[in-house]
Amino acid sequence: xxxxxxxxxxxxxxxxxxxxxxxxxxxxxxxxxxxxxxxxxxxxxxxxxxxxxxxxxxxxxxxxxxxxxxxxxxxxxxxxxxxxxxxxxxxxxxxxxxxxxxxxxxxxxxxxxxxxxxxxxxxxxxxxxxxxxxxxxxxxxxxxxxxxxxxxxxxxxxxxxxxxxxxxxxxxxxxxxx
Numbered sequence: 001x002x003x004x005x006x007x008x009x010x011x012x013x014x015x016x017x018x019x020x021x022x023x024x025x026x027x028x029x030x031x032x033x034x035x036x037x038x039x040x041x042x043x044x045x046x047x048x049x050x051x052x053x054x055x056x057x058x059x060x061x062x063x064x065x066x067x068x069x070x071x072x073x074x075x076x077x078x079x080x081x082x083x084x085x086x087x088x089x090x091x092x093x094x095x096x097x098x099x100x101x102x103x104x105x106x107x108x109x110x111x112x113x114x115x116x117x118x119x120x121x122x123x124x125x126x127x128x129x130x131x132x133x134x135x136x137x138x139x140x141x142x143x144x145x146x147x148x149x150x151x152x153x154x155x156x157x158x159x160x161x162x163x164x165x166x167x168x169x170x171x172x173x174x175x176x177x178x
Contacts, residue, residue: 031056033147034119036063036101038070040077041160042087045152050093052149053123061117062094063101073103073131078161104131107139114145125151 035053039046039062054060064085070077077084081099089097096117102109105122113119122140126148129136140146 028058030058031120032059032061032118033057033121033123034061034063034113034117035123036065036098036105037124038065038074038077038103038157039084039088040070040079041157042079042084043155043157043160045155046088047091047093048152049125049149050088050091054093056121056123056147056149059095060093061096061098061113061119062088062091063098063113064088065103066100069101069103078157104134104136105139107142110139110143110145119145121145121147123147123149125149127151 033053033056035049037046037049050060050062053062064081067077067081079087085097085099088094098113098117110122113122122137122145124137124146135141137146
């Protein structure tokens with residue numbers, strides 16, 4: 001299900017804006033990339049992933065995992081579906097957003113995404129994404145449609161939550177002046 005983010009430009013107009021040649025004989029095939037994730041507490045690591053994913057093609061479709069699928073695989077997200085969708089939609093590297101994506105990319109879901117959005121490649125960071133001992137992107141890897149990008153070092157949602165908890169704990173233990 002798409003969140004409804006639509007470009008105000010048609011593809012050819014966007015191509016001109018990005019400096020790509022237009023016209024029947026010079027028009028290049030659009031390379032469509034799909035990335036998905038929880039994108040909870042969206043941070044600069046996510047934005048860098050979108051930038052890198054977009055650099056592999058000319059159109060980036062980003063799937064946002066549903067609250068339910070995240071809870072089943074990782075635990076409850078801090079931000080709700082609509083909050084996470086809004087954050088991803090606001091990124092300049094993202095052309096289209098798909099809501100309600102499953103956390104585990106099954107072969108049937110991969111086929112659905114590839115067919116519905118004309119996807120050429122599925123992209124994810126080079127960090128392992130394992131649920132119940134299985135690679136979440138195994139179906140995409142089997143088809144040859146998978147590409148990895150380097151994970152942004154030094155930032156993760158887990159680290160940010162950890163820092164917040166430490167700061168909250170320190171704040172609670174500070175003696176207050178009368």
